[in-house]
Amino acid sequence: MLSKEDNELLTRVGPGSPMGEMLRRFWMPALLEEELPGPDCDPVRLRLLGEDLVAFRDTNGKIGILDAYCPHRLVHLYFGRNEECGLRCVYHGWKFDVDGNCVDQPSEPPETNFAHKVRLTAYPSAVRGGVIWIYMGPKDRMPALPDFEWSYLPQRRRTATKRVQQCNWAQAVEGGIDSSHISYLHGATEAQHKRNSAEKNIVQLNKFNAADRHPVFDVQSVPHGLLIGARRNAGENDFYWRITQCLTPFYTMIPPVVPDADTSRAPYSGHAWVPIDDENTWTWSFSANPHADYTDEEIAWHGGANGMWGPIDENYFPKQNRENDYLLDRKLQRESSFTGIRGIPNQDAAVQESMGPRMDRSREHLGQSDSAVIAWRRMVLKMARDLEKGIEPAAASRGEWYNVRSCATVLPRDTDWQQGAAWLLAGGQIKSAAE
Numbered sequence: 525m526l527s528k529e530d531n532e533l534l535t536r537v538g539p540g541s542p543m544g545e546m547l548r549r550f551w552m553p554a555l556l557e558e559e560l561p562g563p564d565c566d567p568v569r570l571r572l573l574g575e576d577l578v579a580f581r582d583t584n585g586k587i588g589i590l591d592a593y594c595p596h597r598l599v600h601l602y603f604g605r606n607e608e609c610g611l612r613c614v615y616h617g618w619k620f621d622v623d624g625n626c627v628d629q630p631s632e633p634p635e636t637n638f639a640h641k642v643r644l645t646a647y648p649s650a651v652r653g654g655v656i657w658i659y660m661g662p663k664d665r666m667p668a669l670p671d672f673e674w675s676y677l678p679q680r681r682r683t684a685t686k687r688v689q690q691c692n693w694a695q696a697v698e699g700g701i702d703s704s705h706i707s708y709l710h711g712a713t714e715a716q717h718k719r720n721s722a723e724k725n726i727v728q729l730n731k732f733n734a735a736d737r738h739p740v741f742d743v744q745s746v747p748h749g750l751l752i753g754a755r756r757n758a759g760e761n762d763f764y765w766r767i768t769q770c771l772t773p774f775y776t777m778i779p780p781v782v783p784d785a786d787t788s789r790a791p792y793s794g795h796a797w798v799p800i801d802d803e804n805t806w807t808w809s810f811s812a813n814p815h816a817d818y819t820d821e822e823i824a825w826h827g828g829a830n831g832m833w834g835p836i837d838e839n840y841f842p843k844q845n846r847e848n849d850y851l852l853d854r855k856l857q858r859e860s861s862f863t864g865i866r867g868i869p870n871q872d873a874a875v876q877e878s879m880g881p882r883m884d885r886s887r888e889h890l891g892q893s894d895s896a897v898i899a900w901r902r903m904v905l906k907m908a909r910d911l912e913k914g915i916e917p918a919a920a921s922r923g924e925w926y927n928v929r930s931c932a933t934v935l936p937r938d939t940d941w942q943q944g945a946a947w948l949l950a951g952g953q954i955k956s957a958a959e
């Protein structure tokens with residue numbers, strides 16, 4: 525549990541809040557590249573960290589991400605005309621370039637024109653890995669982008685997609701690192717398990733996961749965040765380790781489930797939970813296949829609107845959502861699925877959103893299986909408090925720390941798991957992947 529004060533500190537992300545300021549030190553995924561497809565395309569509404577923004581690509585293809593409200597009388601610039609290297613407000617025609625400069629003020633007579641005195645907040649952006657990234661922190665502290673391996677891979681070897689989640693970011697991150705829910709929330713009923721074994725139709729591809737349903741967790745702090753090791757028995761002498769990366773402030777990388785003993789050549793996936801405001805979050809999902817191109821079907825499955833992270837509508841809003849009880853099917857729940865809700869992301873959203881838009885952690889009762897959640901809270905609370913004292917979050921300026929992978933492997937029981945898995949946890953050779 526957290527004190528009410530710490531819960532406030534953890535969950536408030538608006539301008540001036542300590543957590544919000546800490547998050548603003550990091551580059552964040554803002555939009556999919558496809559949302560701004562070309563010069564003078566339609567502007568896009570964007571809300572991040574409680575700030576309303578508008579994004580557009582100008583006539584030269586440059587990206588602008590600006591405060592959404594025209595400084596004249598605060599009309600939302602989403603309605604603007606994107607033309608001739610700027611976004612023009614449709615109320616009285618003031619026009620802004622990608623840097624937020626007011627470049628035209630046609631409603632004012634030339635002699636009283638004060639365009640040079642009017643500016644909109646403009647945030648730096650960058651494109652990498654099919655994602656438009658944003659930096660909302662102090663300009664003089666702008667770091668390099670995080671070196672995620674997936675972001676350097678050729679287009680056919682990576683996917684990125686996103687969906688809206690109607691709850692606070694911390695609830696969503698906590699769901700992502702809480703491995704103990706997987707056999708329940710995403711599992712089958714006992715009756716279904718029996719049918720699966722009888723038909724030899726085991727859902728889990730991996731024999732170790734199927735044989736040992738009580739993993740032992742070990743959570744270790746590392747410079748870029750946390751390493752979360754889940755250990756299962758693998759015969760008399762070995763353990764099967766599944767190691768999740770939790771990268772500060774809001775990323776995870778999930779170990780692949782493959783039949784092999786290690787995952788050195790397996791595709792893997794990950795998430796980012798980017799706060800829209802205190803009560804809404806973008807759930808990003810990434811996948812990487814460093815050693816081979818994905819097929820068209822795999823790209824559609826990992827990144828498409830009706831793939832594994834969907835179904836979502838054209839605004840990236842899930843079709844199974846709070847308003848329709850996630851299409852909960854009680855018959856399915858009685859007979860085969862633990863939840864009766866179809867789709868892993870919908871199961872996650874259902875439980876996380878059901879806690880309320882910003883859960884009250886002073887009322888919870890944590891157990892041993894919540895050790896990763898506890899460690900993550902400690903880490904980000906400390907980062908927010910440290911920044912208040914003037915100590916910058918180190919990872920924000922160490923992009924190379926993000927070049928890591930998750931993994932799964934079998935190790936002798938007496939081997940230190942971090943050392944034994946080190947070769948699998950190292951990221952790919954980014955330079956060669958980029959070429």
Ligand code: FES
Pocket residue numbers: 594595596597598599613614615616617618
């Ligand atoms: S409100 Fe935008 S130009 Fe007047």
Ligand SMILES: [Fe+2]
Pocket residue numbers: 699705706709710868872
């Ligand atoms: Fe989950």
